[in-house]
Amino acid sequence: xxxxxxxxxxxxxxxxxxxxxxxxxxxxxxxxxxxxxxxxxxxxxxxxxxxxxxxxxxxxxxxxxxxxxxxxxxxxxxxxxxxxxxxxxxxxxxxxxxxxxxxxxxxxxxxxxxxxxxxxxxxxxxxxxxxxxxxxxxxxxxxxxxxxxxxxxxxxxxxxxxxxxxxxxxxxxxxxxxxxxx
Numbered sequence: 397x398x399x400x401x402x403x404x405x406x407x408x409x410x411x412x413x414x415x416x417x418x419x420x421x422x423x424x425x426x427x428x429x430x431x432x433x434x435x436x437x438x439x440x441x442x443x444x445x446x447x448x449x450x451x452x453x454x455x456x457x458x459x460x461x462x463x464x465x466x467x468x469x470x471x472x473x474x475x476x477x478x479x480x481x482x483x484x485x486x487x488x489x490x491x492x493x494x495x496x497x498x499x500x501x502x503x504x505x506x507x508x509x510x511x512x513x514x515x516x517x518x519x520x521x522x523x524x525x526x527x528x529x530x531x532x533x534x535x536x537x538x539x540x541x542x543x544x545x546x547x548x549x550x551x552x553x554x555x556x557x558x559x560x561x562x563x564x565x566x567x568x569x570x571x572x573x574x575x576x577x578x
Contacts (some may be wrong), residue, residue, distance in 0.1 A: 400562045411437045445494045446551055448557040455544040457487045459507050463514040467552040469574055475559035478565030478568040498574055509535030512546055517549045
């Protein structure tokens with residue numbers, strides 16, 4: 397059971413209702429993660445703003461999901477792994493690619509460099525060697541895309557921490573964590 401209750405139509409104040417209605421209008425549902433985040437409308441607005449900016453950049457949707465899947469598994473966040481597996485499928489990722497993401501790579505060589513870079517950022521809290529940093533650049537990522545990868549790591553770390561610490565109920569098809577993540 398979740399440690400923090402999700403905001404529902406019955407419990408929401410006017411500001412929360414407006415936010416949740418906007419999310420439902422865009423997604424067709426309100427994921428439990430966002431309903432818990434709605435406990436603080438300021439936090440939810442901040443997250444939605446960052447998510448919107450991060451989604452409008454140069455990094456393609458499949459690479460963003462590859463990173464989210466890899467980080468969720470690495471950080472042992474079953475909620476995020478389940479959510480991003482479902483979202484990843486909608487972006488066209490295959491089961492083989494998502495398995496490779498969870499294993500720290502990708503079936504696409506260029507995307508594999510982004511996943512490895514993201515995992516290194518996560519593991520080393522941003523303290524990378526020159527070779528770790530140059531590997532993503534050598535794979536053809538621009539400075540803008542590299543900055544966006546860093547932003548996605550930060551955003552996913554935020555979601556992983558919130559989902560795990562509050563034990564948000566999984567409202568997507570559950571995906572088991574790998575043995576290395578558990």
